[in-house]
Amino acid sequence: MRLRVLTALACVMVVLSAPHQAYAQAQAQSSDAPAIPGSDSSADHSKFKILQREFTSGPEVTEACVSCHTEADDQVMHSIHFNWEFENTTTGQLLGKRHVINAFCGNVVGNEPRCTSCHAGYGWDDMAQSPQQESVTPDCLVCHDRSGQYTKTSTGAGLPPLAPVKPGTKTITGAEAWPVDLAKAAQSVGPPGRENCGQCHFYGGGGDNVKHGDLSSVLFDPSRDVDVHMSSEGGNMVCSDCHVSKQHKWPGSRYDVMATDTQGPGMPHERRDVATCQSCHGTAPHPASLKGVKLNDHTDKLACQTCHIPEFARGGVATKMEWDWSTAGKLGDDGKPLALENYTQGDGKPRHTYLSIKGDFVWEENVQPLYAWFNGQVEYTTGDQTIDPSQIVEVNKISGSPEDGDSRIWPFKRLEGRQAYDSKLNHLAYSHVWGPDTDTALWSNYDWGKAIAAGMKAAGVEYSGEYGFVDTHMYWPITHMVAPAKDAVDCAECHAPDGRMAKIDGVYMPGRTPFSTAGILGIALVVATALALLIHALGRLFTRKNGDAS
Amino acid sequence: MTERFVKIYPRFERFWHWTQMALIFGLLFTGLAVNGLNPLIPFGPAVMLHIIAALALIVLWIFAIFWHITTGSWVHYVPTTQGLVKVARFYAWGIFKGEHHPYRKAYWRKHNPLQALTYLALKLMLFPAIWVTGVIYLTYNYWSGVPNATLWLTIAANLHLLSAYAIAAFVLAHVYLLSVGGSFRAHVRPMITGFDKVDLTPEEEAYLEADEAVRIR
DSSP states (O other), X not given: OHHHHHHHHHHHHHHHTOOOOOHHHHHHTTOXXXXXXXXXXXXXXXXXXXXXXXXXXXXXXXXXXXXXXXXXHHHHTTXXXXXXXXXXXXXXXXXXXXXXXXXXXXXXXXXHHHHGGGSSEEOOOOTTSOTTTTTOEEOSHHHHOOSSOOOOBTXXXXXXXXXXXXXXXXXXXXXXXXXXXXXXXXXXOOSOOHHHHHHHHTTTTTSTXXXXXXXXXXXXXXXTTTOTTTSTTTTOOOHHHHSOOBTTXXXXXXXXXXXXXXXXXXXTTXXXXXXXXXXXXXXXXXXXXXXXXXXXXXXXXXXXXXXXXXXXXXXXXXXXXXXXXXXXXXXXXXXXXXXEOOEEOTTSOEEOSEETTTEEEEEESSBOOEEEEEOSBEEEOOTTSOOOTTXXXXXXEEOOOTTSSSOEEEEEEEEEEEEEXXXXXXXXXXXXXXXXXXXXXHHHHOOHHHHHHHHHHHHTOOOOSOEEEEEEXXXXXXXXXXXXXGGSOOHHHHSSTTOTTTTOOXXXXXXXXXXXXXXXXXXXXXXXXXXXXXXXXXXXXHHTOBTBTO | OEEEEEEOSOHHHHHHHHHHHHHHHHHHHXXXXXXXXXXXXXXXXXXXXXXXXXXXXXXXXXXHHHHHXXXXXXXXXXXXXXXXXXXHXXXXXXXXXXXXXXXXXXXXXXXXXXXXXXXXXXIIIXXXXXXXXXXXXXXXXXXXXXTTHHHHHHHHHHHHHHHXXXXXXXXXXXXXXXXXXXXXXXXXXXXXXXXXXXXXXXXXXXXXXXXXXXXXX
């Protein structure tokens, strides 16, 4: 009995002393990454002779991998993770990180070793060349390492920090870098976990949750109310449970979103390579009750996410909602760059609100999304397009309408930006921001004129030599951080005057317009009747008569 | 002519009337909330209760229609112009002069001509309007594939709303008129007990006493 009590106590203490640590911290301590839930591989890579050796570079590991996984490198080299290129067959636009300009750090081209630090390969340091032209080797470990101690340096074009690590080196998550043990990583491999995907995707835009709003370090170990799927108290799922891979390609594009899924899970044993909610939950996911039927009725207009992700940037990590590049470059009285931290996020961590290298930011947490009709198509304002600087430029225009039948009302994060453009040719500008050794990089020289000229040159596009700053909007479909059903958006949040859907057109929504024409006519009818009756009653009172009762 | 208490509202009719009253009040209460004008009940529960009450009312109407047909009670609603102008004139004018209500209730004709016409209009126009538009509204997802579905839904929903307000106006007038031509209580009581004061000819009185003794007291 006493033993049992002691055991129980010990268990409680273990649980209490296991704080939810961010991955970077866990990595720094070189602790083991958690096992993949549901993973029961028939191969233990630590027993493979070919991996029981010393590795001195990443590509050496890849070489060992492909000696068995003969097609893996070819598959990876045809994926967007490797090429950073996406041809949108509907709009004909050539997109992908290699080509687009966004409202965050702007552009990859001209800033390669920094931005390509998250490339799934080793050494892609020139965007003008494809990774194949540069003979870049795929990086197997960044996705498959399960030892928890593999990482890439923040400015190394995808290379891991190897001993001896130069002091001051950072990893892609911003942590102090440590020397990676390649052999240990190679022997640990397995299917990707949250840590693998998250170390790049949770840090897009230059920091934790800067870009997406619904992808933050919170998702390494979220509570159930933050993400019902990924929480260990919930589904304990990993990214690739939804983003199922086929030959190293994943569904779930942000350029060509599957905004509507009317097919559902498909037939038994039918494989559906989509990352939609419906592919698991079906097209009529609510219970077979009156309420459930009524909720299912909404699926012809709404994306699941619209109700089931009431807010994004939940769980204590904020996201960047405004980014004004035009104020970058101001230096302190001492001539040194400034760094203000006037925002403290939910987990207690301060975030920069002004940086001389990046300008002003506004952070927000638990943000109510913006809603819009969306058919999955996103059209980018690429560098060759002419913009109207008197208007807010939509960096990525989302398409959709209530009439096309393929659109659903989706939740979005909207980044309000102010970024550089060629003020004579009216094109969005490429800028050269990172380059510690160049005399043109913005982050070393704080000179926009030089930074833009160098960026335009790196991108190989015409530049008038004159620049200005233009207000921009950039949209991010919100699809992660699905809340438990009890926290779904309540009916009255939308079915009300000035509710969440106040600006959505093309639907009839009860409760939104009580004073429509019919509503006013009806109220007038009731009021007129009441007035007539009142006059009648007063007449009777005045004449002191009450029909034959008197 | 004698005045006697005669049962003119049988049990089913009273049940129908009061259940309908409760459901209509429930529908108006929840309907206002669905329309965004009633903060006393949240939208979601209001929708659920509104649907349940509406379905219950439709079932009740089906029974009531059956009852009207099988018992022949529908004849009470056959419109007549006889005395119609007199009643209208009484409400508009005579009542202020202290005149007596011109209509005398008969046990085979329990409504005055204006009342009968109003109820007929209610039963043949307003009630069908609200439930036809309501069913169209409720079943939207089964016909949403037709062209311009959102427009048709908007039209149906607005007609539903207008009908609802018209019914609310009827309820106001209906309740108000309970105070006309007699006390409010005297008007409500028959719909509870079933018995109302009715003028009977000696022949009618003799017939009721002899053949339908339970209907007269």
